[in-house]
Amino acid sequence: MVFIPERVFIRERALDYPLGRRLKERFIKEGFPVIVLKPRQRIATRLSPGARQGYIAAKKTLVVTVAGTDSFLSSKPSADYQLPLASGCTGFCEYCYLQTTLGKHPYVQVYVNVGEVLARAGRYMAESDSVVTFEGSCTSDPLPTEPYTGALRRSILFFAAQPRGRFRFVTKYTEVEPLLSLQHNGHTRFRFSINSERVIKNYEHATPPLGERLKATLKVLDAGYPSGFIVAPIILDGDWRADYRDLFEQVRRTCGDLKGKDVTFELITHRYTERAKSTILEVFPKTTLPMDPADRQYKRGQFGYGKYVYPRELMQETREFFTQTLNKMFPGTQVQYFV
Numbered sequence: 001m002v003f004i005p006e007r008v009f010i011r012e013r014a015l016d017y018p019l020g021r022r023l024k025e026r027f028i029k030e031g032f033p034v035i036v037l038k039p040r041q042r043i044a045t046r047l048s049p050g051a052r053q054g055y056i057a058a059k060k061t062l063v064v065t066v067a068g069t070d071s072f073l074s075s076k077p078s079a080d081y082q083l084p085l086a087s088g089c090t091g092f093c094e095y096c097y098l099q100t101t102l103g104k105h106p107y108v109q110v111y112v113n114v115g116e117v118l119a120r121a122g123r124y125m126a127e128s129d130s131v132v133t134f135e136g137s138c139t140s141d142p143l144p145t146e147p148y149t150g151a152l153r154r155s156i157l158f159f160a161a162q163p164r165g166r167f168r169f170v171t172k173y174t175e176v177e178p179l180l181s182l183q184h185n186g187h188t189r190f191r192f193s194i195n196s197e198r199v200i201k202n203y204e205h206a207t208p209p210l211g212e213r214l215k216a217t218l219k220v221l222d223a224g225y226p227s228g229f230i231v232a233p234i235i236l237d238g239d240w241r242a243d244y245r246d247l248f249e250q251v252r253r254t255c256g257d258l259k260g261k262d263v264t265f266e267l268i269t270h271r272y273t274e275r276a277k278s279t280i281l282e283v284f285p286k287t288t289l290p291m292d293p294a295d296r297q298y299k300r301g302q303f304g305y306g307k308y309v310y311p312r313e314l315m316q317e318t319r320e321f322f323t324q325t326l327n328k329m330f331p332g333t334q335v336q337y338f339v
């Protein structure tokens with residue numbers, strides 16, 4: 001699923017970079033409506049009337065711009081820093097973590113100054129005595145826009161040459177072929193986001209099915225990349241134990257027992273903020289996503305906004321279930337974190 005935008009906005013200063021100019025030429029040649037934005041000119045916020053239509057229109061809008069590189073935000077618990085390669089995503093997952101950060105107009109943005117972003121990462125590494133890790137998927141799923149920017153390709157090759165830098169990113173998408181033959185030197189962890197069939201069917205619209213994601217994982221493992229699975233969000237609804245046991249059985253059927261492979265599991269339970277809930281209810285008015293505060297515990301988050309998480313006892317029970325199930329089905333694999 002390569003992202004095919006319906007309209008393209010290009011920030012004028014993006015044209016100072018070769019990639020910005022190439023993208024402008026390419027989109028015009030391919031017949032896309034292209035608008036160059038003057039400094040401080042806002043993207044038309046009302047591309048379509050109504051919250052849902054405006055949200056859908058934003059997701060089909062590509063913005064070509066320049067990433068800020070003064071400092072990178074933290075990316076705990078996954079990595080030390082966020083690596084800004086893109087923001088927004090073409091998928092329509094109801095629970096998406098970007099509902100909080102991008103709100104009701106989640107444009108898909110790509111950055112043309114990948115070289116500057118990587119140079120800034122290089123300075124963080126130079127200032128540190130130990131290995132520094134960078135996460136490339138904090139604000140987007142970066143794979144659908146890769147054919148336009150080559151940002152993942154450049155990052156993988158850059159980090160391959162860094163003794164003290166590691167790169168990681170996660171995707172639900174499956175167009176992995178162009179990245180398979182790159183020299184990565186084991187410095188990039190190429191992970192996949194997976195979930196139970198029920199969660200995918202109910203909440204992860206416009207994303208590839210589980211079977212396709214697992215086939216892509218197998219290709220990435222065969223290419224020798226360190227890999228992993230993010231199971232997120234873990235939704236504790238219905239017979240969730242059976243659903244997640246089925247999920248791991250499917251992983252084992254396609255990818256084997258992962259013995260001798262460098263594969264990690266990251267486990268993230270469902271949580272939501274008030275802001276995300278309000279966007280979700282407007283954009284997906286028929287959502288069945290469980291968001292009743294009576295079933296949750298309120299927790300203050302690292303970026304200043306509070307979130308509703310599952311209660312402590314249920315979290316403990318869930319952690320035990322996942323650790324035991326994974327230890328049994330994939331002996332020796334590592335659970336990197338559970339939150």
Ligand code: SF4
Nearest residue numbers: 089091092093096141
């Ligand atoms: S694929 Fe990931 S980033 Fe994209 S909408 Fe779904 S959860 Fe959000």
